[in-house]
Amino acid sequence: MLMKKLICFFNLCLLLVSCGHKSQVSLVSLVNPLMGTESxxxxxxxxxxxxxxxxxxxxxxxxxxxxxxxxxxxxxxxxxxxxxxxxxxxxxxxxxxxxxxxxxxxxxxxxxxxxxxxxxxxxxxxxxxxxxxxxxxxxxxxxxxxxxxxxxxxxxxxxxxxxxxxxxxxxxxxxxxxxxxxxxxxxxxxxxxxxxxxxxxxxxxxxxxxxxxxxxxxxxxxxxxxxxxxxxxxxxxxxxxxxxxxxxxxxxxxxxxxxxxxxxxxxxxxxxxxxxxGRIQVEGGTHEQQKTFYSCLYRTLLFPREFYEFDSDNKPVYYSPYDGQLHGGYMYTDNGFWDTFRAVHPLFTLAYPEVSGRIMQSLVNAYDESGFMPEWASPGHRGCMIGNNSISLLTDAWMKGIRTFDKDKALEAMLHQTQARGEIASVGRDGYEEYDRLGYVPYPEVPEATAKTLEYAYADWCLARFAEATGNQEIAKAYYKKAQNYRNLFYPEKGFMWARDANGKWRDNFDATEWGGPFTEGCSWHWTWSVFHDPEGLSTLLGGHEQMAERLDSMFTAPNTFNYGTYGFVIHEIAEMVALNMGQYAHGNQPVQHAIYLYNYVGQPWKAQYHTRNVLNKLYNSGPQGYCGDEDNGQTSAWYVFTALGFYPVCPGASEYVLGSPLFNKATLSLPGGKQFVIHAENASEDNCYIRSATLNGKNFSHNFLKHEELMQGGELKLIMDCVPDKERGVKPEDAPYSYNK
CATH class of the missing domain: 2.70.98.10 (Beta-galactosidase; Chain A, domain 5)
Incomplete structure (x- = not known):
């Protein structure tokens, strides 16, 4: 009898050990590298x-x-x-x-x-x-x-x-x-x-x-x-x-x-x-949602790649793809910042700051070796996409306490990036002379001019922010002024961003569904929202908060029609937008991926909660057809990672994360210094996508955003989720995230 009891006890111990071991799931086993390969x-x-x-x-x-x-x-x-x-x-x-x-x-x-x-x-x-x-x-x-x-x-x-x-x-x-x-x-x-x-x-x-x-x-x-x-x-x-x-x-x-x-x-x-x-642990949700989450996180952590090696003294060295010489230090490549400034690099600043620090050094190194910072590198400068988003990366890192690079050299590089153009249009600033003279880039004199104006205005805000933080007030003042240039291409009679020529004349035949021309891989429906640093100023142009919310609503209800414009044929981004059947919302490409979160700036956060959860559930899965467009160096994946956690960096450089709707019941971020930030989403389920109440470290929390320093200090955000929206929470002016004109 005693032997039987011992055997039972031994078997129970084995079962407990087995169960305990089973709970420690290898996160690698949840990753499907074949996600998105049926393209x-x-x-x-x-x-x-x-x-x-x-x-x-x-x-x-x-x-x-x-x-x-x-x-x-x-x-x-x-x-x-x-x-x-x-x-x-x-x-x-x-x-x-x-x-x-x-x-x-x-x-x-x-x-x-x-x-x-x-x-x-x-x-x-x-x-x-x-x-x-x-x-x-x-x-x-x-x-x-x-x-x-x-x-x-x-x-x-x-x-x-x-x-x-x-x-x-x-x-x-x-x-x-x-x-x-x-x-x-x-x-x-x-x-x-x-x-x-x-x-x-x-x-x-x-x-x-x-x-x-x-x-x-x-x-x-x-x-x-x-x-x-x-x-x-x-x-x-x-x-x-x-x-x-x-x-x-x-x-x-x-x-x-x-x-x-x-x-x-x-x-x-x-x-x-x-x-x-494992720096980001999620609990709850379905097995498929966990597979999708970690498959997306895997993609986010692939690029940019290390382009450095270790010499016989174990010091980092690299062959420069910019000047063909051997240098000491760090170099990273294979990244299009037009895509990845939005969510990939902000995720690094949060969960992988040591990697972000090396990437920032790499940007300054590239400036030393070529005279410009990269915007699309593979392995050196490539003629692809637009903007000066290297400035966004440096500013966002600096504002979040990543100080691994020479601030004076970085400011020099930023200023040069806005005042010159390289041999290819993507290097430096295409149309910089016209932009500085007119307050916008004219079209048709410069291709993709309206998109470039919007990108430059955001980059100017980033530069001003960096200059102000590093004690260069005169530069900051000049660039904060330039950051308002987005206003010069808002067409008041139509209520959209549009194009003007060098004489100030609006482009004829306005069509908000026309792709290409003054825009990059999108149309005015998408680019009108590209005022990351000043949604409040944009809402003023649109007539106020109610009008901006209505315009956001209409993006999802408008017919998914298109005019392929100067592209001359249906490019894959157009085909993917049509296939989504979500009106003019085109999640498969980057210009509009932040737009859902703009509801938080105009006092209707419950709509951001609804739409973010809808996109998570409908447009992603862990299979070969797992994305609704190009994955793009981790950006479309990082959108999922952030959004599944319940927040998103709408404006890198502002050091804030704008709230959405957490997908999982619990998520734990492991941070430097052994700290943890935990997001509890009680009752989160397929139907319960709305935030009924929130506390941050035990105190009532009504804001529609989290500050970076709040996360890095560690703590707990506790949300009670519901199936009906709470239209009283998060509606006060002080609940809205940062805007320059707030």
Missing amino acids: TFEFSHGNTYPAVAVPWGMNFWSPQTGENGSGWMYTYKDSLIRGFRQTHQPSPWINDYGTFSIMPVWGELTMDNQKRGMRFSHENEKAAPDCYQVKFDNGVSTALSATSRGAVFEITYPSEEGQYIVVDAYQHGGSVVWNKEENCIYGITHYNNGGVPENFANYFIIEFDKPVVESGTDENSCAYVKFQLEAGEKMTVRTASSFISHDQARLNFNREVAGRSLAEVSAEAKKIWNDQL
Whole structure:
């Protein structure tokens, strides 16, 4: 009898231990790297690829289903894999650079990328941030994991005949050389799509743990090696690379992958991911919502990438994509700030401030090396998008206490950014002379002029804010004045932002649904809201709070019609807006993503609560069609992360987060110094999206915003959620978030 009791007690202990272990869910297991991969040129569900990487890693690895040179590297509906590719691609529209691929081939040797693809099915594919595995239809198996600058593969073949690996350096003058003594390949790839100096190269080493019995090359920067292993025998392939030299690549190899197994590298990558994802812990909601949340957080933590390495003294060094020289310090790249200033970088300042600090140093370094800060870098300046949002990044970081950069040099860089234009229009300020003379950028004299005016006015506010905070009052005064230039393109007779020429004449044939022309990837319905720093001033132009709320309402109820304007055809952003069937609201692109939160500025916060929850539930999922447009370097993902927590940084630089409706019952932010900020959303459910009452650290809280310092001090925001809106809470003027003209 005693023995039976002991056995029962022992089994109960095992059960408790098992249950306790089960509750510690690996956050990596919730991530689906295939989210958003079912995309095409005509319609984007994310335009993503399954990146095997560590957060902000110098290199990513991905299966490649598309042909060499295609921006659509991996498409979910494809049935062939043509290689496993070291990639730096931030977007299919920007494409790749410094890339090479490793591909097992079985049977007849085929080196050409169009012909060497092997069939696979998603049933035999497993994608995770730390490891990708696939068993091809012909029985060949490949698994890989990555460090920041290296990777480890395991490959098996189903029989002893015809075992090859093809290494592809992607033409552009690349080379691949077999070194028999070291049983490895030394390669150089020059592949790029712009944004590089003449001496740009990526130097790589590939080492095999099994003997090579034959090797060769072709005229297309490809090489092959042949093996003779037993059927099912596991072969390990290790690789690392450098943008500096083969010697540095060997240093990276020895430091990160030498002698290490796939399991070891994968376990380390998994730990890194769990640590970084674990800075934001959510509880409650559905399993699918948690998968979507952590898949979005994974995407947010990929870019910008580290473009630096560590020398023999373990000091950070980098090859500059701006001047082609070697420098000490930090460099980051592969980011379009037009997208990511909105939510990605504010999330870093909150949850990953040490990374934000290095990125800010990188911006000033780029100014030193090229004369301009980057706005779209991959790896150097690229001719894409508009605005001076590097200024937003520096200002937001400084206002939140991130002081890792030289403030005087930063101000010098900011001022220059607004007073000059580089060789390509996206560098510096296109139309700066007209903007300073007229108070707006004229159209048609300057393309996308109205969008640029709105962007510049916000950047001017950021610059003024930074100048004021660093003791430069005269500069601040001048730029606060320029920050009001958005008013000059508000068309009072129509109630929308529009375009004027250099003589002050309004553009003919007003059409709020016309895309392109004076706007960037949108129409006046979207760009009218781009006054991040002064929603109160915008509401005055619109006639007051009630009128602005009505205009916001009408955005969701207007017909989802469009005029494709100067684009000349239905660009994918238009097609995606129409497919949403949410009126003129186009969440699949960035200009309008903050607009829902503007209800908080005009005394109707319950509408922000309704619409944010509606977008979370309807427009995102963790599958291959998980996004409603381009994911864009983490921005569309960061919108989800912030909004699911219940707040969003409408105006980076203001150090405030505007409230929405938390998706989860509980979320815990782990902050520097061991502090935590907890958001409790009691009764949160699919129906209960409205805030009935709120307390902050036990005190009644009626504001529609949280201050950054309130979060960083740690504490608790407790919300009681309901299925009916409370139209009395958050309606006082003092409850509204920051506006310059408040």
